[in-house]
Amino acid sequence: xxxxxxxxxxxxxxxxxxxxxxxxxxxxxxxxxxxxxxxxxxxxxxxxxxxxxxxxxxxxxxxxxxxxxxxxxxxxxxxxxxxxxxxxxxxxxxxxxxxxxxxxxxxxxxxxxxxxxxxxxxxxxxxxxxxxxxxxxxxxxxxxxxxxxxxxxxxxxxxxxxxxxxxxxxxxxxxxxxxxxxxxxxxxxxxxxxxxxxxxxxxxxxxxxxxx
Amino acid sequence: xxxxxxxxxxxxxxxxxxxxxxxxxxxxxxxxxxxxxxxxxxxxxxxxxxxxxxxxxxxxxxxxxxxxxxxxxxxxxxxxxxxxxxxxxxxxxxxxxxxxxxxxxxxxxxxxxxxxxxxxxxxxxxxxxxxxxxxxxxxxxxxxxxxxxxxxxxxxxxxxxxxxxxx
Numbered sequence: 001x002x003x004x005x006x007x008x009x010x011x012x013x014x015x016x017x018x019x020x021x022x023x024x025x026x027x028x029x030x031x032x033x034x035x036x037x038x039x040x041x042x043x044x045x046x047x048x049x050x051x052x053x054x055x056x057x058x059x060x061x062x063x064x065x066x067x068x069x070x071x072x073x074x075x076x077x078x079x080x081x082x083x084x085x086x087x088x089x090x091x092x093x094x095x096x097x098x099x100x101x102x103x104x105x106x107x108x109x110x111x112x113x114x115x116x117x118x119x120x121x122x123x124x125x126x127x128x129x130x131x132x133x134x135x136x137x138x139x140x141x142x143x144x145x146x147x148x149x150x151x152x153x154x155x156x157x158x159x160x161x162x163x164x165x166x167x168x169x170x171x172x173x174x175x176x177x178x179x180x181x182x183x184x185x186x187x188x189x190x191x192x193x194x195x196x197x198x199x200x201x202x203x204x205x206x207x208x209x210x211x212x
Numbered sequence: 213x214x215x216x217x218x219x220x221x222x223x224x225x226x227x228x229x230x231x232x233x234x235x236x237x238x239x240x241x242x243x244x245x246x247x248x249x250x251x252x253x254x255x256x257x258x259x260x261x262x263x264x265x266x267x268x269x270x271x272x273x274x275x276x277x278x279x280x281x282x283x284x285x286x287x288x289x290x291x292x293x294x295x296x297x298x299x300x301x302x303x304x305x306x307x308x309x310x311x312x313x314x315x316x317x318x319x320x321x322x323x324x325x326x327x328x329x330x331x332x333x334x335x336x337x338x339x340x341x342x343x344x345x346x347x348x349x350x351x352x353x354x355x356x357x358x359x360x361x362x363x364x365x366x367x368x369x370x371x372x373x374x375x376x377x378x379x
Contacts, residue, residue: 010301040247067353115289117290118289203257212273212276
């Protein structure tokens with residue numbers, strides 16, 4: 001089976017979507033051909049879009065942006081729909097790994113609905129999605145194996161996603177929160193991320209509140 | 213002030229919606245817009261403005277100055293079109309990075325003590341019921357995250373019909 005692993009993070013370098021795809025890979029690699037794509041500021045070539053029309057499964061990993069799918073990935077989806085109109089022989093299943101910055105994974109549900117609507121337009125079969133809350137934690141927890149500690153829920157969900165991909169089936173969409181309380185996430189974001197990033201940029205806490 | 217964001221060609225917009233008036237600002241695709249690349253610079257490097265200097269970096273300020281935000285967009289799978297979405301993504305400096313909890317859900321804190329009316333005109337032939345439902349829900353979710361005081365959504369078969377609904 002040929003599986004396209006599409007990283008739809010707008011970031012240029014390391015991304016949480018990349019971390020999620022890397023965690024999924026060993027669960028589905030045996031006996032299958034995995035091909036990786038990156039859709040950020042640099043769009044896919046027409047040839048790459050055509051390649052996506054010929055796979056057995058598409059795994060899209062991306063962050064939630066303003067309640068939905070990031071614009072550059074949405075643009076690729078439109079191009080793929082156009083390609084699909086010319087080349088619609090393959091039965092393609094679509095799976096998704098979505099992460100959002102807010103604590104509640106449930107907030108990814110509109111991105112899942114948009115993916116379902118896209119699948120209906122393209123004649124793809126929607127398989128299954130995972131919507132992971134507090135996605136920004138993934139970068140700082142790289143040494144924690146998925147399935148352990150704060151990533152316990154994610155580990156179980158990944159196994160179910162891998163099972164669905166390997167068997168060409170669908171599955172219930174899973175919205176996950178990390179295995180730690182909401183307040184811990186809020187404090188980690190403020191002190192571990194926003195304030196330390198501001199300091200590195202020579203800004204004070206009050207500068208972040210600036211009104212223009 | 214009314215802020216209009218649309219994904220039509222300049223001439224198409226002018227033909228259907230008329231020339232802009234003094235109290236209307238139009239944001240349209242000049243072909244040079246860059247994509248947000250998730251650097252969070254608009255929060256932690258140049259708070260309130262995007263770091264990409266392509267003419268679209270002041271969206272946060274513009275939202276803070278408008279009484280009504282009008283989005284005119286092709287309905288793409290129940291989402292806005294890539295251009296209109298790009299504009300929204302480039303607008304997050306309107307908010308602060310900090311989290312607040314509202315009705316059991318996390319959202320970003322507002323940077324400005326301000327709210328605007330959000331009006332959305334989706335256009336497209338054969339928009340499905342599922343796409344309409346998604347688009348309505350998406351607009352409602354955006355209204356919460358952007359602190360809009362009121363939200364109105366309309367669907368049209370063509371941009372021309374949007375223009376008529378607009379008058």
